[in-house]
Amino acid sequence: MQDSHSWQRDALFAQPLDQVASFSFDEQVVRVFPDMIQRSVPGYSQIVGMIGVIAQKYAQKNTYIYDLGCSLGAATLATCQHLPAQDYQWVAVDNAPAMVASCRQTLAQHCPQHPVEVLEADIQTLTLQPASVVILNFTLQFIAPPARATLLENLAQALVPGGVLILSEKVHFADEQASWQPLMYDLHHDFKRANGYSDLEISQKRSALEDVLHTDTLSTHTQRLYQAGFSQAGVWFQYLNFASLLAIK
Numbered sequence: 486m487q488d489s490h491s492w493q494r495d496a497l498f499a500q501p502l503d504q505v506a507s508f509s510f511d512e513q514v515v516r517v518f519p520d521m522i523q524r525s526v527p528g529y530s531q532i533v534g535m536i537g538v539i540a541q542k543y544a545q546k547n548t549y550i551y552d553l554g555c556s557l558g559a560a561t562l563a564t565c566q567h568l569p570a571q572d573y574q575w576v577a578v579d580n581a582p583a584m585v586a587s588c589r590q591t592l593a594q595h596c597p598q599h600p601v602e603v604l605e606a607d608i609q610t611l612t613l614q615p616a617s618v619v620i621l622n623f624t625l626q627f628i629a630p631p632a633r634a635t636l637l638e639n640l641a642q643a644l645v646p647g648g649v650l651i652l653s654e655k656v657h658f659a660d661e662q663a664s665w666q667p668l669m670y671d672l673h674h675d676f677k678r679a680n681g682y683s684d685l686e687i688s689q690k691r692s693a694l695e696d697v698l699h700t701d702t703l704s705t706h707t708q709r710l711y712q713a714g715f716s717q718a719g720v721w722f723q724y725l726n727f728a729s730l731l732a733i734k
């Protein structure tokens with residue numbers, strides 16, 4: 486993301502830490518976030534770009550477009566670049582105060598004409614207006630697993646017929662795919678190494694995320710989407726252990 490912020494290179498886990506604290510979306514993370522997510526999540530830019538294209542296909546006039554767990558608003562921005570300002574309402578939501586503050590500045594700078602409200606709130610207690618596009622771009626993985634089904638049911642209820650949820654997640658492989666798991670995780674670490682992260686950074690970040698980011702399998706995601714009330718759901722993008730699903734109401 487290019488703008489007036491001075492985004493820094495992520496070196497948060499570069500030095501040995503006595504104790505690795507649980508990962509949180511605080512000011513330190515905000516300062517490096519565009520670099521961190523780009524170098525950590527395979528396919529992040531392609532997914533964000535395609536979110537704009539998908540939104541253009543499925544957005545319905547006079548409905549809401551929600552970006553839940555918006556961080557700095559990259560997905561909101563992608564949709565604004567593909568849709569006219571006058572026909573839709575945008576709501577971008579995050580519960581990390583530092584993210585929300587930075588997101589407000591970034592979106593005001595990059596899509597000043599679009600009616601985007603940036604809310605500091607927990608997406609689990611949000612009252613949703615009728616929506617045609619809902620985005621969870623690497624957010625559901627931070628919601629406690631037992632609470633995920635209820636959240637998805639609420640989103641399905643808020644969507645108008647033909648509306649969509651775009652759900653991107655880090656995933657794991659189990660059951661008949663279990664032997665794939667170490668291979669994909671090793672390759673993800675190789676991906677990070679190729680992007681300039683050291684072994685120390687990779688292992689300290691992994692410890693920091695251990696109690697915070699809980700992955701599901703692709704089949705768990707798909708089944709849960711059908712149970713939540715979507716009529717169609719499937720993977721439209723996968724790169725190693727990162728995937729994005731499209732679910733249609």
Ligand SMILES: C[S@@+](CC[C@H](N)C(=O)[O-])C[C@H]1O[C@@H](n2cnc3c(N)ncnc32)[C@H](O)[C@@H]1O
Pocket residue numbers: 510522533553554555556557558559560578579580581584606607608609621622623624627628
């Ligand atoms: C990996 S980031 C999302 C990246 C972002 N969607 C993008 O496309 O660049 C996860 C975000 O979810 C937010 N988050 C986690 N749990 C949340 C909750 N319960 N309510 C709102 N936001 C939440 C975090 O603060 C963080 O900013």
Ligand SMILES: O=C(O)C(=O)C[C@]1(C(=O)O)C=C[C@@H](O)C=C1
Pocket residue numbers: 521522525526623655690694698
């Ligand atoms: O799994 C990892 O190693 C990650 O760094 C992933 C991940 C994510 O998927 O959200 C975790 C936290 C940061 O927000 C950026 C990337």
